[in-house]
Structure formats: C-alpha cells, structure tokens
Amino acid sequence: METEINSMTSRQRVLAALSREPVDRTPVCNPTSVATVELMDLVDAPFPAANREPELMARLAATGYTELGFDTIMPVFSIIQESSALGCKIQWEQKDNWPTVKMMEPIYEDVDDINIPSDLLTHQDTKCVLDAIKILKKEYGDEVAVIGKTMGPWSLGYHCFGVEPFLLMSLDDPDKTLHCLDKLKKVTIDFGVAQIDAGADALTLPDHATGDLVSGDYYRRYLRDLHIEFVDSIPIPLILHICGRTVDRMDYIAQTGMSAFHYDSKNKPQESIEITQERISLVGNINNPETLFARGPEEVRQEVYSNLDAGIQLVGPECAIPLQTAIENLVEIPKAVQDWHSERAAQN
Amino acid sequence: MPEITDVENEFIREEIEEYLEQPNEIERAINTFSQISSAMQEIAAALIDGDHHTVDQLTSTALEEGTDALEIMDDGLIAGMSIVGIKFRENFIFVPEVLACARAMKAGMAYIEPILSASGIEPVGTVVMGTVKGDLHDIGKNLCIMMLRGAGFVVHDLSVDTSEDEFIDAVEEYDADLLGMSALLTTTMPNMGKTIEAFIDADLRDDVKIMVGGAPVTQEFADDMGADGYGKDAVECVELSKRLLAEDDEEF
Numbered sequence: 001m002e003t004e005i006n007s008m009t010s011r012q013r014v015l016a017a018l019s020r021e022p023v024d025r026t027p028v029c030n031p032t033s034v035a036t037v038e039l040m041d042l043v044d045a046p047f048p049a050a051n052r053e054p055e056l057m058a059r060l061a062a063t064g065y066t067e068l069g070f071d072t073i074m075p076v077f078s079i080i081q082e083s084s085a086l087g088c089k090i091q092w093e094q095k096d097n098w099p100t101v102k103m104m105e106p107i108y109e110d111v112d113d114i115n116i117p118s119d120l121l122t123h124q125d126t127k128c129v130l131d132a133i134k135i136l137k138k139e140y141g142d143e144v145a146v147i148g149k150t151m152g153p154w155s156l157g158y159h160c161f162g163v164e165p166f167l168l169m170s171l172d173d174p175d176k177t178l179h180c181l182d183k184l185k186k187v188t189i190d191f192g193v194a195q196i197d198a199g200a201d202a203l204t205l206p207d208h209a210t211g212d213l214v215s216g217d218y219y220r221r222y223l224r225d226l227h228i229e230f231v232d233s234i235p236i237p238l239i240l241h242i243c244g245r246t247v248d249r250m251d252y253i254a255q256t257g258m259s260a261f262h263y264d265s266k267n268k269p270q271e272s273i274e275i276t277q278e279r280i281s282l283v284g285n286i287n288n289p290e291t292l293f294a295r296g297p298e299e300v301r302q303e304v305y306s307n308l309d310a311g312i313q314l315v316g317p318e319c320a321i322p323l324q325t326a327i328e329n330l331v332e333i334p335k336a337v338q339d340w341h342s343e344r345a346a347q348n
Numbered sequence: 349m350p351e352i353t354d355v356e357n358e359f360i361r362e363e364i365e366e367y368l369e370q371p372n373e374i375e376r377a378i379n380t381f382s383q384i385s386s387a388m389q390e391i392a393a394a395l396i397d398g399d400h401h402t403v404d405q406l407t408s409t410a411l412e413e414g415t416d417a418l419e420i421m422d423d424g425l426i427a428g429m430s431i432v433g434i435k436f437r438e439n440f441i442f443v444p445e446v447l448a449c450a451r452a453m454k455a456g457m458a459y460i461e462p463i464l465s466a467s468g469i470e471p472v473g474t475v476v477m478g479t480v481k482g483d484l485h486d487i488g489k490n491l492c493i494m495m496l497r498g499a500g501f502v503v504h505d506l507s508v509d510t511s512e513d514e515f516i517d518a519v520e521e522y523d524a525d526l527l528g529m530s531a532l533l534t535t536t537m538p539n540m541g542k543t544i545e546a547f548i549d550a551d552l553r554d555d556v557k558i559m560v561g562g563a564p565v566t567q568e569f570a571d572d573m574g575a576d577g578y579g580k581d582a583v584e585c586v587e588l589s590k591r592l593l594a595e596d597d598e599e600f
C-alpha cells in the first residue's frame with residue numbers, strides 16, 4: 001500500500017495518517033508541545049513571552065519543523081490559554097517552566113458560576129494562539145500541518161473548579177457534573193472553530209480523564225458522548241490527548257470517531273493497537289521523563305522502532321516534552337523513522 | 349490465628365476478600381479487624397465506603413458512649429484507611445473515591461483531634477510535606493498526606509510551589525521529624541536536590557529525615573541527591589516514614 005518514501009509533503013503525510021490512508025512514511029508529530037529551553041535560545045523566543053506574544057509563539061513553534069524535522073507545527077505549548085481567558089489566575093513562570101493555573105484559587109464553585117465571557121476569543125491569551133496560527137499558516141501552511149489545541153471540558157473543569165473539588169463533585173453529584181461539562185463544552189467548540197478559521201489543519205483536544213485519576217467507566221459516563229459531539233461540531237481532524245494509563249478506556253475512545261488518540265508510554269503500543277484496531281489512529285508514545293529527558297538517542301530509537309513495529313500511525317513524544325530535553329534526542333525521532341522505512345523497503 | 353470468619357462486619361469481610369491479594373496484607377487486615385469492637389468496625393466500614401455523614405455520626409455517638417478517642421482513631425479511622433490505600437494502589441478505586449474517604453477521615457478527626465491535643469498524647473511523628481518550587485501537581489502529595497494522617501502522623505502541608513526557605517522555616521517551626529517533597533515534572537525534580545543542599549548549608553540536614561516521591565522520581569535519583577528515602581506510592585510513603593522514624597530513634 002505504501003507509496004515511495006518522501007514523495008509527500010509533511011502536511012499531506014500527517015493528514016493521510018490521521019485518516020488512516022496510505023503514507024510514504026510514518027509522520028513524526030507532537031500534538032502537545034515540543035518547546036525546549038535550547039530551542040527558545042536558538043530563536044530567541046523564551047517562555048513566558050512565547051506563551052503570550054503571537055510572533056514569539058509562532059517562531060518557537062516553527063522550530064519543531066525547521067530544527068527538529070517533525071511533520072507538524074504546534075504553537076500551543078501550555079494547556080492554560082483559554083482558562084486564562086475564562087478568568088483563572090495564571091502563574092506565568094520563567095523560561096524554564098510551563099505556565100499553570102493557580103488551582104488553589106478556583107473561579108467556580110457551582111454550575112451557575114459558569115459564565116463564558118464575551119471576550120473569550122479576543123482575550124490576549126486566546127487571540128495570541130489564533131494570531132500565531134495565522135502567521136504559521138501563511139509561512140508554512142503548504143508544507144507542514146499546523147495543529148491547534150482546544151481544551152476539553154473535563155480539563156477546563158480541573159482548572160476552573162480545582163482538581164479535588166471537581167473530582168469530588170463528579171462522585172457526589174453526577175448530574176450536576178454533566179451539566180457543568182455541557183456548559184463548558186462551548187469553550188472547547190468556540191475556540192476550536194476559531195482556530196480552524198485561523199488556518200489550523202487539525203486540533204489537539206486534551207481532556208485529562210486519565211487512569212491515574214479516574215476509572216475507565218468515568219470516561220464512558222462523562223465524556224464519550226461529548227467527544228462524539230465534538231467530532232460533529234468541530235469539522236477538522238481531532239486528536240484526543242490523555243496522558244497516563246488509558247488502555248482500560250481505549251475501546252470507548254475508539255468509539256468517538258475522533259481521528260487520532262495521543263497516548264502515553266504507560267500503555268504498550270501492541271496492546272493499544274489491538275484494542276483500537278483501525279477505528280482511530282494512534283500518536284505516540286515515546287517516554288518523556290525516562291527516555292527523551294534522561295537517556296540518549298539509542299534508547300529513543302528503540303522506542304520509535306517498537307511503535308513502528310506495532311503499526312502506530314504517527315510517532316512522537318507522549319506529552320509536552322520536558323523543557324530540558326536535548327535537541328539531539330528529538331532529532332533522533334525523524335531519523336529513526338526514516339531508517340526504519342529504508343530498512344523495510346530494502347527487505348521487500 | 350484468626351480467620352476471615354472472625355471478622356464480624358460483613359462489609360469489611362467482603363472488602364478484604366474482594367480487594368486484598370497479598371497474603372501478608374490479608375493476614376494483617378484479618379488480625380486487626382477480628383480484634384476490634386463492632387462499633388469501630390462500623391466506623392471503618394463507613395470510611396472505606398467514603399461516607400462522611402455516617403463517619404461523623406458514628407464518631408460522635410462513640411465518643412458520647414465513652415469510647416476512647418485514641419481507640420476510635422486507631423481501630424475505626426486508621427484501620428479503615430489502610431484498606432483504602434491498598435485499593436487505590438491496586439487500581440480498584442481512583443482519586444475521586446479516595447478523596448471521599450479522605451473527607452470521611454476528616455469528619456471523624458474533627459472530633460478526635462481536639463481531644464488528643466488537649467490530652468497531650470504524642471503523635472507518631474511530625475511531618476512537613478510540600479510540592480517543590482515551580483510545580484503545581486499536588487494530587488499525589490495530598491494522597492500521601494491523607495494516608496500519613498490516617499496512620500497517626502501530624503502533617504503540615506505547605507501546598508504547592510514551595511521554596512527552599514519555606515521548607516526550612518516549616519521544619520524549624522514545627523520541629524518536624526520528617527520532610528517529604530513531591531515533584532511531578534522533570535523540570536522541577538532538581539529543586540528537591542537544591543532543597544537538600546539548602547538544608548546542608550543551613551546546618552540543619554542532620555535534624556530531619558528527608559523523603560522524596562512523585563511519578564518521575566526514582567530510588568536512584570533519590571540516592572543521587574542525598575535523600576534518606578524514596579516511596580513510589582502513598583502506602584509506601586507511610587511505611588517509609590515509619591522506617592525513617594525508627595532509624596532516627598536508633599541514632600539518638
């Protein structure tokens with residue numbers, strides 16, 4: 001089924017892999033973040049400014065393609081842009097750390113507190129993303145897939161209610177929780193659609209209902225139907241991101257109709273592909289803290305190979321890569337993918 | 349040796365049979381629960397069930413009826429919590445369920461704590477816990493704190509994004525036996541080592557045992573930065589704390 005190696009552009013390759021169509025080689029993709037301190041220095045676009053100013057955001061994001069040789073560009077390095085627009089207090093941090101929501105000071109206590117502000121899409125921190133996508137689309141849009149990011153209602157719930165109050169509510173009052181999710185989904189849809197208008201080719205949709213926090217049944221009860229709804233209301237390929245243990249809910253995830261699932265190294269490639277079958281593409285799952293951050297190119301290569309051997313459709317890190325990851329380890333990913341395909345071609 | 353049939357409370361019997369797998373843990377649970385009164389078993393059962401209203405009510409009734417506060421804490425609340433910790437470790441329950449058990453524990457402790465502190469009963473040990481500078485992940489740390497409290501430790505929670513100075517000040521202020529640091533990010537993990545250095549520089553390193561944990565932390569990393577111990581989950585955190593305290597006693 002494969003066409004000749006390197007006959008497609010990165011963009012064509014990614015879009016084909018997202019719909020499980022034939023590709024010339026497996027695309028390399030990180031739908032979360034590839035920002036590192038080394039890359040910030042290289043193009044003089046450091047955090048926290050690169051999370052708040054569109055030119056810097058676009059410049060840092062482009063290094064994923066220009067320096068690392070990935071097939072995608074992802075300008076949203078954090079998970080807090082829309083939460084900031086909703087009114088959450090943000091700790092913007094320094095160059096060496098990601099910004100975060102101060103969840104100890106939640107903005108909502110009850111479903112009636114959920115009020116989507118009218119400036120959701122014109123707030124500095126959402127507009128920054130939209131403008132960065134426009135810049136990237138203009139500059140790289142023909143060659144590379146520009147991927148945006150819109151947070152799912154479950155993750156927004158953590159940010160706005162605080163993780164513990166939100167999880168307790170999910171146990172005490174399932175109806176109220178569903179109601180909250182239903183109100184918050186407007187943020188996911190509106191911000192997603194605005195990024196399509198700005199030129200995004202696909203969107204990452206993080207919604208952290210992970211096995212490290214909640215049961216697989218939770219995913220089915222609270223999120224599966226909402227995720228199905230997103231596929232209908234956000235009309236470009238969606239990549240669901242949930243880090244941590246997820247094999248116990250991958251079957252439900254595969255039922256959503258999303259294009260892809262970005263999965264974590266806590267789940268084995270072979271087992272994951274057996275569960276999802278051809279219903280959804282898998283993206284991942286090179287380990288961040290132990291492999292990309294702490295080991296060398298040889299170990300990175302091994303994980304790339306085990307993903308390719310299992311038939312994973314897009315290869316890349318499992319989640320936002322640690323900011324201190326060495327470039328050497330990251331460029332090894334596309335190299336290893338090329339080599340794997342060359343070896344395969346030679347065998348046939 | 350007591351058998352499972354010697355555990356009077358049906359709910360607890362079923363919990364042990366359904367969720368405990370390691371022989372030593374089964375034996376310990378049967379031993380504990382076969383020896384405690386049926387009223388205390390009921391408190392433990394309500395706690396395992398995450399039912400704070402019932403724990404509240406049963407604790408208050410038990411105290412009115414003259415049950416010793418320490419007995420309620422040990423045989424009702426702590427005994428219940430030990431089952432919760434194992435169920436979580438083995439993925440039978442998840443964070444929301446554990447949070448509900450923590451809330452139930454708190455409901456009971458709200459009665460017990462003032463009585464214990466008024467009577468001057470010594471806690472098992474005093475622990476200062478916090479997530480390191482730059483890191484806002486606190487779910488795992490909070491579960492450890494809950495299990496430590498559930499095991500009779502007094503814990504001072506410094507919350508998230510804790511600086512070296514804040515750790516040092518708290519250890520001095522509370523005269524803590526143990527310091528626990530949590531980190532979930534590779535970017536913030538080095539701050540554990542820096543905090544340990546700061547304790548050395550302040551000439552306080554020998555005054556406190558330091559333990560570390562969090563998903564990316566390993567035993568090797570803990571050894572490298574000079575921590576006294578590493579624990580991979582909340583159950584281990586409690587065992588480690590007890591071990592470090594015992595070592596401490598030997599040294600002095």
Ligand code: B12
Pocket residue numbers: 033077078079080097098099100103155158163208210212213243244245264288289318319320321322482483484485486487488489491492528529530531532533534535559560561562563564578579580581582583584585588
């Ligand atoms: C929930 C979560 C969040 C929540 C945090 C909410 C909160 N209040 O804590 C939110 C969504 C806000 C979040 C934000 C971010 N996160 Co996050 N998050 C997670 C996730 C999914 C689960 C963590 C968790 O709570 N686990 C459950 C608890 C119970 O486990 P635990 O923390 O390990 O604790 C247990 C043990 O480790 C131990 N323990 C813990 N502390 C201690 C202390 C002592 C002394 C001892 C003995 C034991 C011990 O006992 C606990 C109980 O058993 C993990 C993925 C994963 N699978 O780990 C990513 C993860 C930790 N996050 C990650 C990232 C990248 C981020 C962000 C940077 C994302 C972004 N791009 O903005 C931000 C950064 C925020 C910041 N500055 O801190 C990465 C970190 C990569 C790395 N190692 O550097 C992870 C590993 C995902 C991944 N696969 O890459 N995150």
Ligand SMILES: [Zn+2]
Pocket residue numbers: 032241242243318319320
């Ligand atoms: Zn993630």
